[in-house]
Amino acid sequence: MxxxxxxxxxxxxxxxxxxxxxxxxxxxxxxxxxVVHHGTDGVVVDDIVVDLPMGLLPDTxxxxxxxxxxxxxxxxxxxxxxxxxxxQIALLAKFSQHTKNLDRALGxxxxxxxxxxxxxxxxxxxxRGDGQWVRxxxxxxxxxxxxxxxxxxxxxxPRNLDPEEETWLPEDWTVMDSxxxxxxxxxxxxxxxxxxxxxxxxxxxxEHLGRIGxxxxxxxx
Numbered sequence: 301m302x303x304x305x306x307x308x309x310x311x312x313x314x315x316x317x318x319x320x321x322x323x324x325x326x327x328x329x330x331x332x333x334x335v336v337h338h339g340t341d342g343v344v345v346d347d348i349v350v351d352l353p354m355g356l357l358p359d360t361x362x363x364x365x366x367x368x369x370x371x372x373x374x375x376x377x378x379x380x381x382x383x384x385x386x387x388q389i390a391l392l393a394k395f396s397q398h399t400k401n402l403d404r405a406l407g408x409x410x411x412x413x414x415x416x417x418x419x420x421x422x423x424x425x426x427x428r429g430d431g432q433w434v435r436x437x438x439x440x441x442x443x444x445x446x447x448x449x450x451x452x453x454x455x456x457x458p459r460n461l462d463p464e465e466e467t468w469l470p471e472d473w474t475v476m477d478s479x480x481x482x483x484x485x486x487x488x489x490x491x492x493x494x495x496x497x498x499x500x501x502x503x504x505x506x507e508h509l510g511r512i513g514x515x516x517x518x519x520x521x
Contacts, residue, residue, distance in 0.1 A: 308344070481505070
């Protein structure tokens with residue numbers, strides 16, 4: 301079975317190698333490594349997809365990783381598929397080719413984005429002709445909603461969404477302690493992504509999501 305570990309490790313040569321060796325000692329087979337955050341605080345945050353043989357508990361991976369000095373596991377969750385952040389370039393290129401059929405183009409975004417941001421689902425809200433905001437596109441794994449329409453755009457800048465504060469969020473979107481982030485995509489569109497079970501979207505991830513929204517909005521305009 302595959303698991304996605306989000307770990308914090310010292311920004312020092314060899315740190316990731318030590319973690320890889322420790323995971324290998326408990327039969328963990330690393331499938332991909334993605335740097336999520338590389339700041340000036342001396343800490344790197346990586347998403348690591350690891351295969352673990354049947355019968356072995358995921359706690360084994362946590363113990364192994366944290367046996368390395370300075371390493372902390374932020375979260376671990378079952379994971380299917382692969383991480384491909386470079387796929388965002390292909391996603392945006394595909395979107396730009398289909399803008400004459402906006403519904404199809406938005407479908408390309410919600411279908412491709414979850415894999416590139418280790419999210420579980422994506423939804424686009426759009427403004428109707430009567431000024432109401434409704435679901436415009438959604439990925440296959442996206443949760444249902446309550447059919448409610450919104451009288452105005454729910455956000456005006458890229459940010460994390462707190463279910464306790466965002467009363468407009470449908471309850472089904474927040475199950476499994478889902479982390480949710482959103483960004484405007486030009487005039488009349490909002491992109492929302494969810495990560496069931498966490499971890500929370502880092503500031504760097506929210507900023508990246510915002511850049512995607514800006515590019516999509518520029519293509520549409």
